[in-house]
Amino acid sequence: MANQTKKFLYINRRAPYGTVYALEGLETVLIGAAFEQDVSMAFMDDGVFQLKDHQDSGETGMKNFSPTYRALGDYEVTKLYVERESLEARGLRPEDLMALTYEDEDDDYKEKPSIHIVSSAELADILEIQDVIFNF
Amino acid sequence: MSFEVNGKTYETDEEGYLADLSQWNPEAAEYMAKEDDCDLSEYHWEVINFLREYYEEYQIAPAVRVLTKAIGKKLGKDKGNSKYLYELFPYGPAKQACKYAGLPKPTGCV
Amino acid sequence: MLHTVNKSPYEKNSVDTCLRMAKPGSDVLLIEDAVYAAIAGSKLEDEMRKAGAQLKLYALGPDLKTRGIAEDSLIDGIQVVGYDGFVELAAKNECVQSWL
Numbered sequence: 186m187a188n189q190t191k192k193f194l195y196i197n198r199r200a201p202y203g204t205v206y207a208l209e210g211l212e213t214v215l216i217g218a219a220f221e222q223d224v225s226m227a228f229m230d231d232g233v234f235q236l237k238d239h240q241d242s243g244e245t246g247m248k249n250f251s252p253t254y255r256a257l258g259d260y261e262v263t264k265l266y267v268e269r270e271s272l273e274a275r276g277l278r279p280e281d282l283m284a285l286t287y288e289d290e291d292d293d294y295k296e297k298p299s300i301h302i303v304s305s306a307e308l309a310d311i312l313e314i315q316d317v318i319f320n321f
Numbered sequence: 322m323s324f325e326v327n328g329k330t331y332e333t334d335e336e337g338y339l340a341d342l343s344q345w346n347p348e349a350a351e352y353m354a355k356e357d358d359c360d361l362s363e364y365h366w367e368v369i370n371f372l373r374e375y376y377e378e379y380q381i382a383p384a385v386r387v388l389t390k391a392i393g394k395k396l397g398k399d400k401g402n403s404k405y406l407y408e409l410f411p412y413g414p415a416k417q418a419c420k421y422a423g424l425p426k427p428t429g430c431v
Numbered sequence: 432m433l434h435t436v437n438k439s440p441y442e443k444n445s446v447d448t449c450l451r452m453a454k455p456g457s458d459v460l461l462i463e464d465a466v467y468a469a470i471a472g473s474k475l476e477d478e479m480r481k482a483g484a485q486l487k488l489y490a491l492g493p494d495l496k497t498r499g500i501a502e503d504s505l506i507d508g509i510q511v512v513g514y515d516g517f518v519e520l521a522a523k524n525e526c527v528q529s530w531l
Binding site: 199200201202203230231234237238239240241242243244245247249251274275276277 | 437438439441442463464467470471472473474476492493494496497498499500501504
């Protein structure tokens with residue numbers, strides 16, 4: 186695989202806080218970013234709750250790691266696919282999610298959105314083109 | 322493990338990183354640097370302060386690659402390169418500077 | 432009796448089972464990931480509303496806040512309580528059943 190970029194997809198299907206999967210998944214993405222592959226993340230089922238805006242864990246004493254998703258752009262992880270059907274089933278709208286962006290180096294550092302809301306069918310197509318898929 | 326500066330005790334992990342980020346203050350940073358035979362100049366402090374702001378905003382210590390790029394953007398291209406940062410922090414800019422900044426070891430560093 | 436549930440309704444059937452087993456008039460407190468069941472406009476809303484007609488439904492405020500769920504985005508009839516309210520509910524009921 187030397188010199189050849191592979192397509193990595195990290196699938197996130199768990200809510201944050203209740204279990205450690207979401208945090209572990211995010212850390213794995215940040216560590217994996219060092220390998221400079223073509224990384225995407227998919228958020229489906231309860232995984233969509235990871236991107237909910239206004240998380241504030243002060244009263245429960247847990248670590249609020251939602252700000253860390255804002256650093257993904259610095260790590261060149263700029264494609265976050267969110268399944269529309271999962272959002273709708275849970276009473277969430279796209280505007281309930283954090284507005285995550287990245288600066289496009291190839292386009293005069295313009296700020297662009299990282300989150301793409303996609304249908305189940307579109308997400309299935311995205312799965313098909315991956316070389317490696319990780320599940321959290 | 323722990324160390325003491327001016328009568329205040331600081332708990333650390335086995336590699337010398339502060340156990341409790343909220344305990345940090347500049348005195349503790351100076352002490353940890355001295356232990357590594359490193360005198361903190363204003364240029365060291367630029368990086369340390371930058372790391373603390375980054376952690377405050379994103380809740381992570383950035384990987385060295387990300388740190389280099391972000392420093393370049395904030396403090397200028399002449400500082401946003403690994404040569405400059407390694408001269409300041411020979412044990413590895415992310416690892417060593419994070420320690421003095423009171424942050425955990427950067428995610429992905431071994 | 433006080434029933435508490437702490438699992439996401441979309442991942443486990445604990446909320447379902449709890450609502451099925453709770454007798455009319457019981458207190459049901461959603462905590463941790465179960466607070467996701469309280470969001471209005473979801474596919475569960477009908478079921479939750481039906482349950483709320485028979486039961487007293489509560490959601491734990493700190494767990495809502497942690498997850499970024501605003502109180503005005505909840506299904507009508509679900510009351511938000513703090514840790515003090517949790518203690519009161521536990522003290523007022525003879526028995527607490529935790530659906531894990």
